[in-house]
Amino acid sequence: MLLSTLLRFVLLLAIASSIVAQKKILIKSKKVRKLYGTGDWVPHFGYIPSHAASQHSHRRRQKNTILNVNVETDNFQELSVYVARILIKDKLFCSGLVVSSQTVLTVKMCMHDKLATDVVVKLSDGSLHKVANRTDTQDFTMSKTADMLTLLSLQDALGAQFVREPPICTNPVPLSEKVEQWNWDKNLVSPKKILASLIPSDRCKEIINDPNGMVVTPGIDCVENKKITKKCEKTFGLPYVSRGSFCGMNLLGHNCPNASSADVYVNLLKKNIYIGATLSKVLETNLEDNVF
Template sequence: MFSSFLRLFLLVAFACHVVAEEKNEKIRHHKLKYQFGDRQPHFGYVKGHMASDHKKRHRVQETTVNPNGNNDIKLDNYVARLYVRNKLICSGLVVSNRTVLTTSLCILNVPLGNIELKLLDGTIHKIVNVTDGSEYAIHTASELVSLLILDKELPKTYIKPPPICPIYVGKSESVELWKWNNHKSLLVKKSVRQIDESECKQMIDDAEGLVINSALSCVENTRITQECEKTYGLPYVWKGHFCGLNILGHNCPKQSLADVYARLLQVKRYISRKLNEVRLSKLEDDLA
């Protein structure tokens, strides 16, 4: 009886081994077929297929300005990735066909010659210089952002600058948080609330206000991971405008529901409008 049981056990084990080998062979076949540019295959009750074939589940959401116009601007295309030795270290915003705005922390102690800038279309560009980004942020936030100068001009599609916030976003307003998908190939967006300054200070252990001030803003990010996510340089969007640039990553240096951003602003236009408001108010006083 024991020998019969042993034979049955070996037959079952061998059958399982054959099935496993057949499945592994299918996986190897699909990996060779879809080695680049697609998600890994998976198998279920239907024939083996790519996860990206689930179009309803993985539809790419692109944010555009003036969606009914003839010259739609796909905001996604303005977001760039910064790589060092094929490792993503940061992101940034293309603000002209020769410059990219990013957080100053990204390039701290990193030789510019080691950084490669990759656009959403996969093209790679070199960085030759860096300057301050004060025209895109005010007060202390201007020290937290930098402009990267590229060696060559980008295609004509980037001649038109991206829409940067013309005003400060009200703290009660929801904003659209952007982050990369797991493959760092597509941008994922989510509407989130802004966090009050005092609440944010408590979340990131900044009771003395050494970090958080009026030039920065905090938004809620409920994605908790075991390690720091390098979301430095990624934006948040409000009403079709880039209004914030991530400066501390996510869950860095510890887990937190608050992500910290430098407020982005069209400084010259903002100051000009404020001066005009002051001038008009003074004129009204003189006429009274």
């Protein structure tokens, strides 16, 4: 009996010692984590030899996988150079796309009740450029939605990197295709993206309560909103991207005025190329019908 009690006491003592030791290790690890920051903090104590978390084989595999996906699938960094922040008194109120060395495309609603000369464009490199005036444009969407876009003319020309126009869609994006929905990071400095689906027009009208199609008209695209927020996010003028080209520009913001599972975009389209290609197909079909 005495022996049994003694063994039980020794066992409990061993368990208690183990718990205390684990707590000490946990406290120590928290201190080390705070010292080295988050992520792959170093070193991992209690191992022989000590090592960094990034040396774990599963971590290496995961990082390599992510890197390969980014390299193979998109030109995000190349496109992000064209995305500009539009400011008044250092405050972001809209975004746009640099479409030439001296013009920035944005949604006309952003400029309502604003003087062009009060506006400053901020590029991805942090440089600031004053706006001289703004003009209407018919070049970047179909005629029915052209009045929703405007061009901001800059006082001074930008560098040679903007001589080439950014890639704009030359065909409507199929509903079956996933697109990249762009937004700003939490600091409103760098663009970020998420994959999302296009929403059929009839379904979008239901979601945003537009039964008569006053907003959702031909030339308007709707993209699913995967991030419901309590506040309106000023994503006006930010693009969605398909196959490496800008294909839409945000018209109504993100969750504005109220949270919704659909974001509304003006379709971006190089209509001259699109119309030319469409006419060529029609003419070719008619020619084949007449010949054969």
